Amino acid sequence: MQERAMPHNTSAGQRGSHVVVIGAGWAGWGAAKGLCEAGVRVTLVDGMADPTGSQPVTTKSGKPFEAGTRGFWKDYPNINALTEELDVGSIYTGFTTSAFWSPDGLEATAPVFGESPQWPSPLGQVLATVTNFKRLPVRDRLSIAGLLYAILDLNRSDRVFQHYDDLNAQALFVRLGISDRMIDDFLRPTLLVGLFKPPEELSAAVAMELLYYYALAHQDSFDVRWIKSKSIAEHLFQPLSRRLVARHDLRVLGGTLARRLHVSAATHVVRSVELQDVRTGDITVLEDVDAVVLAVGAKGLKALMSESPECSKAAPELVAAASLGSIDVVSSRLWLDRYVPIAYPANVFSRFSALQGAGGTFFMLDQLQRDSEQALWGDEPPQGSVVASDFYNAAGIAAMPDQEIMDCLMHQLLPFTHPEFRNAKVVDAEVRRYPGSVSHFSPGSFRKRPPLETSIPSIVCAGDWVRMGDREHGAKGLCQERAYVCGLEAANSLIRRNLVKGSDPSKTLQHPVIPIRADEPQVVLGRALNKLVMGPIEGFGLKLPWFG
Template structure:
């Protein structure tokens, strides 16, 4: 029960306040007491509350940085995204090609049905309508025959079995070895096999040479952008389990119908603007600012400094060390620099006539791996066709292109020759314009042991977080992996801002695993 304060009590209270003031002053020159520590903790708490009014600064406007900004701004956290280039998208971007007079993508990017977080990002930002879903894939065999690969009415994991059996370029022995290999690969890997290369694993499981070249190579080099002798078997397993075996729709390919700069252009900026998330392009961050052992902001190229409640470094892995030069930051980036990179090349061709009406094709036993009919893709789903109807635009994608990316003229000649073997009308068509684009550091390589080099999104330095497909996401270098990393970084920031256990979850759920798949392969 409360008691009234008397005059004597008031005098005593004043005396105690004076004594406390003297003690506080003298404490500057003595060891801190328990009460000092409590008082300091209260001051720190107030400071942190004030810091939370500062923006979270995100360095890098690729998918990882954009996903971090999307997740935080969705929940009302102040965000400032700084991108050095004049446009968002990072490696998923376009450029103006003077020879063709068109804006073209550096490389064709696609998603899959199993990429639930990338789809969620597109839905949250209002760009999901700019994709077409391919429920039938066109595989072109060595003899030029097209095998249409689509799901049957069977439940997963058997939904694609009839389509697999129709791949006429595989013999019965090839199909039998592949079926056995898929069953073995889908089951949990033993700890002694997690750092094995996929090629070694395939040979150990008695896969035929034709099966390796016409099935495993075709799927995995395209998905992981690396050669089979450099892929960690765990990531090969992930592609087949998540993409083809666990759920009926995980394998479906989703293709942007607009150039990537349009995809990550006005619609996305409108979304961020409506949430009062600030986006600055052509803004170069040259250093991170620290106070004690904490990151407190950034320094720009012109010397401007910006304070932050937290900083998220969302740049490619090979750029991280340039921003983590001084202790304690340097220790954060040590393992990252050991990650290797793999190239992807794209050959852009404009003909004076249509060479095929297929929207896409997977090409077997050829240097060319995927063909995308960009003229047809752009004219579908309500998108406007190119204004110049006398030109037909095709893009050929070659992943893990180390051996062919040198001589552009020779590569173009080889690709056109391969296309003419499939579609004879290429021989009578006139090649109007061609362009070869090679991204030498397109992705990080999922080599055996690469997971130990991938850092978590939360670093050992307070106030510093990482985002990028190269961080520890459990996914390879994909748009899905980049978005997951951004959401994971945002979750860590939200957790640190709210000390309760109720920090919001931003990651979308994976596709549900079919009952038969769980039973057959012991999947979760």
């Protein structure tokens, strides 16, 4: 292992400040874009070999693979703006219907609500349950009413939000009188695939934020679409990285882990960042660092903080954030010898014991990527369906051998959704594990989640799990839009506080951030009335029963 200083050929005076962005997910790319376009020099580092999407990920047999199939919901205005700005053409499918399956068959479908007449929310969604919930009795459906009230109450004040965060979602659901069947058949699978944990392991506050943002804010909030060919990295990160490299000299270091942040104990200023080449183990040091964006998850932060004693001491909130848990994910792809004509391209597994407590989804890529089907098969002629399946909260599944995971899909899960899966043979398959790769919003975790701005002014945080304070955005939960927006806000924070300057200070501007659609009037009114009533009630020392 060697250690050397990594030179940067131009001085800060000539070309503005230099920021190291650690982590090249949506948050890191958001921060890099905001800073580069403000004229700031940026080095973006990530442990993955190619964070720019220019070398597509393939299987051993040369077929494309992506870690997780990710949807783009209706209210992703900043990612939509990026897509337009990059002028990448039509990269998304139309909005699709999603289906929920249990061992009993089809449980429910989530239709494309934007195609029907729009009602004030949640009227349209409630009416849709009449036809779209196939088995759940009406009294179970109605038992969710209390949750609608709690969602109105959630943001009454910071203190109330904190109380909800301290509760686990299962306890809240039970105290609100939601029926076991409604919880087990609908809320549990929804949370398992939305926040990747069952309700008893989730903050009630974050669970409600998710349900509101993705399903309740507007009738068409749940409308979702997908990339219609290749991968997100190829369609969005690749053109973005090319543009930032060509126009703004962005430096991207793939296969490189940030190992240590050197912070002056006396002045609390970041001095340098130590990097390690993943392949060779060689150490280099970036010396001319003016600020750092930490765009990593809990696992990455834990590793960094354990090696950065001055930083840990000066910003104990980062150590607290690093102590939060993260979730294992397993992604797989099956290439089949025949087409399975299932009616829905995007699907959720619910209540299957074979999942061992994990959440599960599957996507018919031959349907979502119909127009570029050949690419799904690499150099081979297409033979049939290509099924991408993801498992969340997947410690149990991850411990199984690849063959058992494939057998589980082919024999214990997929045949319940369409009988033709029983006749299909797997001609190729790939399984990959991503331990600790996703933020876990556990009960009481809100206080510990990293803040956008830390006690060290020149270190900011970005990512789906970051608390944005007065810059908070309406996109919630494990969500690409939230991560991207938070990256933009991290860049804006450094610029706004004059902690970094571009080469031309008069052009060091903040990146625009687009809010999601405004809350509907009945929600605004409901919240205001609730606040009016609850203020005096709490003044008498009375509490809502679920806070008892």
